[in-house]
Structure formats: C-alpha cells, structure tokens
Amino acid sequence: MDLADRRSPNPKPNPKLVKVCPVDGVADEDGVEILRQNDSQDCQADLEWIAERVKGNALILTLLGSIGASSPGDLRKQPELVTEEAEPIIQAQLERQSEAAQELLKRMCVLRAGIDVQGLTFLRLYEPESKDERFEKAVQLGKPVEFTKAETRETKEIIKQLVNSSLVQHRYDQKRCKHFYDLHRLIVECLQAEYETDLSQLWEGAYKFYRTGKIIENPKTLEDLYPVLESRYFASQLGKHSEASNLLTQLRTPLGNLLDQADAYSSLGEIENRQGNFDEAERCYKEALVRFQELGMTLRIAETNYDFAQLWQKRGNPEKAQEYYTTAHQLYQKLGVVKDLERIEREWNLPE
Numbered sequence: 001m002d003l004a005d006r007r008s009p010n011p012k013p014n015p016k017l018v019k020v021c022p023v024d025g026v027a028d029e030d031g032v033e034i035l036r037q038n039d040s041q042d043c044q045a046d047l048e049w050i051a052e053r054v055k056g057n058a059l060i061l062t063l064l065g066s067i068g069a070s071s072p073g074d075l076r077k078q079p080e081l082v083t084e085e086a087e088p089i090i091q092a093q094l095e096r097q098s099e100a101a102q103e104l105l106k107r108m109c110v111l112r113a114g115i116d117v118q119g120l121t122f123l124r125l126y127e128p129e130s131k132d133e134r135f136e137k138a139v140q141l142g143k144p145v146e147f148t149k150a151e152t153r154e155t156k157e158i159i160k161q162l163v164n165s166s167l168v169q170h171r172y173d174q175k176r177c178k179h180f181y182d183l184h185r186l187i188v189e190c191l192q193a194e195y196e197t198d199l200s201q202l203w204e205g206a207y208k209f210y211r212t213g214k215i216i217e218n219p220k221t222l223e224d225l226y227p228v229l230e231s232r233y234f235a236s237q238l239g240k241h242s243e244a245s246n247l248l249t250q251l252r253t254p255l256g257n258l259l260d261q262a263d264a265y266s267s268l269g270e271i272e273n274r275q276g277n278f279d280e281a282e283r284c285y286k287e288a289l290v291r292f293q294e295l296g297m298t299l300r301i302a303e304t305n306y307d308f309a310q311l312w313q314k315r316g317n318p319e320k321a322q323e324y325y326t327t328a329h330q331l332y333q334k335l336g337v338v339k340d341l342e343r344i345e346r347e348w349n350l351p352e
Contacts, residue, residue, distance in 0.1 A: 028048065028051045028052050029051075031050070031051030031052075031054060031061050032044075032047045032048060032051045034051075034058060034061040034062060034065060035047050035050060035051065035061055035064065035065040035068060036065070037065070038061075038062055038065025038066055038068075038069060038166065039065065039066075039068075039069035040064070040065040040066075040067075040068030040069055040072070041068055041069060041072035042068040042072050042073065042075065042076075043072075046068075046073070046075065046076055047068075049076075050064055050068075050075060053079075059166075059184055059186060060089055062166040063089045063090065063093055063165075063166050063167075064089060065166070066093065066164065066165050066166045067089075067092070067093070067096075078092070087190055090167075090186065090187055090190045091190070093165055093166070093167055094167070096165065097161065097162065097165065097167070098158070098161070100124075100154075100158055101158050101161055101162055103124070104120065104123065104124050104155075104158055104159070104162070105162065105167060105168070105183070105187075105191060106191060106195055106198070106202065107123040107124065107202055107205055107206075108120070108123065108168075108181075108182075108183055109183060109187075109188050109191035109192050109195065109202065110192070110199065110202045110203055110206050110234075111182065111183075111206060112230065112233065112275060113182070113226055113230065114171065114180030114181060114182040115180060115181055115182070116178045116179065116180055116181070117152060117155055117156055117159065117178075117179070117181075118144055118145075118147070118152075119209055120155050120159060120181065121145075121147050121151055121152055121155040122135075122144075122145055122147075122208075122209045122212070123205055123206070123209060124154075124155055124158070125147075125151065126205050126208060126209070128201070128204060128205075134146065135208065138212040139208055139211045139212055142211065142212060142213070143212060144212050144213065145212060159181055163181070167183070167187060168181050168182070168183060169181065169182055169183065169184060170182075200238065203234050203237045203238050204234075204238060206230070206234050207231065207234035207235060207237075207238060207240075210226075210227050210228075210230040210231040210234060211231050212227075213227035225264065225267055225268060225271065226271070228247050229268060229271055229272070231247050232244045232247040233277070235247060258291050258294065258295060259291070259295060259297075261287075261291055262287075262288045262291035262292050262295065262297075262300070263288075265284045265285070265287040265288035265291070266284070266285070266288040266300075266303075266304065266307070268284040269281045269282075269283075269284030269285040269288060269307060270307070272284060273307070273310070273311055273314070278311060278314065278315055281311055282308075282311060285304055285307055285308055285311065288300075288304055289301065289304045289305075289308075292304060298331055298334070298335060299331075299335060299337070301331060302327075302328050302331035302332050302335065302337075303328075305324045305325075305327045305328040305331065306324070306325070306328040306344070308324040309321045309322075309323075309324035309325040309328060312324060325344055325347075328344060329341065329344050329345075332344065
C-alpha cells in the first residue's frame with residue numbers, strides 16, 4: 001500500500017503510519033547481469049566496474065547497458081556518467097537521440113498513464129497553430145484522428161529507438177491487443193524540470209488528445225474511464241475549470257441509471273485516489289456513497305466507507321481513517337462478510 005502523498009515534489013510516507021526501512025539496490029553481480037540483458041558489449045572488467053559504481057540502481061544500469069550496446073568502451077572514457085545519480089546518464093542518453101525522438105519525449109513527459117501508438121502519433125504531429133483540420137475535427141467529434149500508414153510507421157520507428165535506449169517503458173495489454181508506452185518517474189522529473197516553461201503548451205497537446213476519446217459507451221473497466229478523467233485533469237491544469245466540471249458531469253448521461261452512475265463515481269474515485277488527486281477522489285466517493293445509500297445497497301456502502309478509510313490514511317489523518325474503518329467494519333459484520341472483516345482487522349487496529 002502506497003502511503004506517500006504523491007502531490008508532494010518528493011513524496012515520503014507518513015512516519016506515523018509506516019516504518020521506513022532502507023532497501024539496498026541489486027547486488028553487483030546482478031548489476032552485471034542487468035547490463036548484459038540490455039545487450040551491453042563492454043568487457044567483463046568494465047561491466048563489474050560499472051555495477052560497483054552505480055551501487056544497484058536498476059534504472060541507471062538499464063540506461064548504461066543501452067550505451068554499452070551501441071558504444072562499447074565509451075563509459076570508461078566518460079566516468080562522470082557512471083554514478084549513483086540518474087540525471088547525468090539520462091541527459092547523456094537524451095543527447096544521443098534524434099530531434100524527433102527528443103521532441104516526442106518532451107510531449108510525453110506530462111502524461112500520467114500509458115499511451116498507445118495512435119496517441120503518440122497525435123502528440124507527435126499536433127501543433128496549436130497547425131492548419132491540419134483533422135485534429136480539431138476529431139476533438140469536436142470526440143473520435144480518434146485517422147492517420148496515414150506512413151505517419152504511424154514513423155511514430156513506431158521513433159518509439160522503437162526510445163525503447164531500445166531505455167528511455168521509454170512499454171507493456172503489452174493482451175485484452176486490447178496493444179502496446180502501451182510511458183516514462184519512468186525519474187525521467188519524467190528530469191524532463192519536466194528541463195521543459196518547465198513549456199508545460200502549458202504540453203498540457204494543451206495532451207488535453208486535445210484525450211478530448212478525442214471522451215465519448216464513452218458502456219464503460220466496463222477503469223481503463224474505459226481514462227479519456228474523460230485525463231481530459232478533466234488537463235483541463236484543470238490549463239485553468240479550464242468549467243470544462244473540467246462538465247467532463248465529469250457528462251458521465252451521468254451515457255451511464256443512465258443510478259447504479260451505473262454510482263459505479264462510475266466509485267471507479268473514478270479509485271483512479272483519482274491511486275493517482276494522488278485526493279480532493280477529487282473524495283468528491284467522487286461522496287457522489288458514489290449518496291447513490292448507494294439511495295439504492296439501499298449495504299455492501300456497496302461498506303465498500304465505499306472502506307475506500308474513504310484508505311483515502312484518509314493516505315492523507316495522513318489516522319483518526320479520520322479509523323472512523324471510516326469502524327463504519328465499514330460494522331457494516332461488514334452486519335452482513336457477515338468474513339473475508340472483508342479479516343482484511344480490515346489486518347490493516348487497522350480497531351477499538352474493542
């Protein structure tokens with residue numbers, strides 16, 4: 001369970017809630033293996049030297065392995081890159097990239113969730129002053145832009161280069177049969193610091209992209225709700241507060257009945273809570289709770305109280321969290337839900 005406040009620039013767990021134990025990096029021999037797995041062609045002696053100096057930081061080892069794959073021996077000539085600090089090696093890897101790759105990374109650094117090739121192509125080609133009518137038309141209709149095969153192919157080539165350089169992470173979603181791409185937190189921090197003066201423009205591009213996916217039909221998973229959620233987030237970042245409020249309100253129309261609305265707000269609250277947007281999470285949970293109470297759904301009321309408890313625990317308010325844990329415990333006890341009772345008792349010391 002993550003008890004840190006992710007809104008903080010340097011989030012740390014609340015010492016009243018958790019005991020902080022330092023965790024060492026990977027052992028030197030494992031560091032050598034990570035370098036090899038990333039196709040480093042450096043000799044054994046150099047691999048051992050790199051692993052010892054980096055002191056087990058897996059991200060840095062991955063980045064250094066990528067350099068060793070394309071330019072074996074270079075790291076011995078640039079020992080200033082082989083340190084425990086991530087920034088020098090990240091900057092060195094950035095400088096090795098093409099202008100198009102650097103620009104795509106810049107545009108990705110404001111994203112909060114993984115994005116597919118279609119989305120990356122939008123970010124890569126979108127320009128506020130562009131005369132390409134495809135973008136504004138797609139935003140107005142809430143539908144994806146139709147890109148040419150050549151445009152998509154170029155994006156794939158750029159992203160492949162960035163993945164091979166270990167600057168971009170990727171995962172394959174079997175359900176949707178798509179690859180999704182994102183950035184490691186340290187790379188995000190480095191890029192956002194470098195492009196601090198450009199953040200508004202970058203938010204605008206991301207906002208426009210998520211607006212092309214805001215029309216949701218029969219959402220069934222949390223992922224189905226991401227377009228409207230991210231549209232709302234970037235609208236808020238840009239000061240479009242009325243638009244941000246309207247985007248959440250729009251969920252009620254396609255979702256129809258009261259139960260569907262309650263489920264949607266509960267799911268949105270979970271996403272916002274997970275991403276550290278605690279005020280918005282609280283608002284969504286309240287909307288969900290009102291609907292579950294109106295429907296008389298005791299189990300869902302108990303679950304929402306449990307969600308509130310976790311929210312206040314993350315906020316560093318154990319007294320408020322305990323109130324909600326106690327309410328959830330009482331409701332689960334009334335329902336005879338043993339598994340959930342045991343879970344709460346494991347997580348929280350409830351009063352006798």
